[in-house]
Amino acid sequence: MSLSAVHGTLSSLKSCQTDIGTGMDIVTDVALDLAETQGMTPDIQEMEAMILECAKLDREINLFVDVVQQVTSEATTQPPEAMFNLSATVKEQFEERAARLSDAELQNHQKVLAFRDSIKNSLNQANQESAEELDEDIAVTQSQVNFTCPLTQVEMVNPVKNKKCNHHYDEVAIVGLIKARHSQQKKCRCPVVGCGNTDVKESDLMADQILRRKIQSHKRQNNRT
Structure with a gap:
């Protein structure tokens, strides 16, 4: 062998x-x-x-x-x-x-x-x-804000939620940042402005399937219009 x-x-x-x-x-x-x-x-x-x-x-x-x-x-x-x-x-x-x-x-x-x-x-x-009864305009505005990754500033593909600070990021972007920081022997700070979480770890991240489905639905609606 x-x-x-x-x-x-x-x-x-x-x-x-x-x-x-x-x-x-x-x-x-x-x-x-x-x-x-x-x-x-x-x-x-x-x-x-x-x-x-x-x-x-x-x-x-x-x-x-x-x-x-x-x-x-x-x-x-x-x-x-x-x-x-x-x-x-x-x-x-x-x-x-x-x-x-x-x-x-x-x-x-x-x-x-x-x-x-x-x-x-x-x-x-x-x-x-x-x-x-939900206000449609407010709901749409809030959803669109949540669709954007704070790292890439574009719509997320696979959103993950940080269990410590409840912020969302695109999985590839945040995992890449964590690994880059660790290779420099540094901790990874949450990229959301004003967040006090100074040590984001992969174990803190959880896939947010509901948000992912909302993003996919939003894309389909945009494609139809």
């Missing part, structure tokens, strides 16, 4: 992981459609179970990639014949670490939290809209 082949396999796994994330977003969108039209239903609960299964698979891929990278890194300092035992070593360490994992940890997976937060917000929003 060559290390180049190992790296190729890891690259394929990471691509698969991206597809899993996309699938979880699609399931969340379908669940939101149901929540908006029918309220909480057993189907939504089944979709939440699907999200949890996907989160479990995503976690296992992360664990496997971590084990492989650790084992191959150690193998480079060992005799060449150690390469023949890579597969067995990876399997042994993966099974050992996987046995210590708890399903309770999946409750904190970013996509799981985003699913539950989206459904909760959708149901709350539906209740509020049925209880009071």
Whole structure:
């Protein structure tokens, strides 16, 4: 087994992981459609179970990639014949670490939290809209403000919400800024003017599916007009 082949396999796994994330977003969108039209239903609960299964698979891929990278890194300092035992070593360490994992940890997976937060917000929003009449002009103005990323100053594609300060950014832009700051050994300050959050972390970010759907709806309306 060559290390180049190992790296190729890891690259394929990471691509698969991206597809899993996309699938979880699609399931969340379908669940939101149901929540908006029918309220909480057993189907939504089944979709939440699907999200949890996907989160479990995503976690296992992360664990496997971590084990492989650790084992191959150690193998480079060992005799060449150690390469023949890579597969067995990876399997042994993966099974050992996987046995210590708890399903309770999946409750904190970013996509799981985003699913539950989206459904909760959708149901709350539906209740509020049925209880009071919203001013259309104000609602549109507020939505358009929220559509703009404070970093790129353009309409967001994949908005994420900061759990600490509640500000929104486009995912690619804020993650890029966080990594750039960390490479300089600096903390990432929230780019919203006047915000006191001086340490934005990736773990603080949560996908905002409802806002993403609003942006997509806004785009469709603009295209029709």
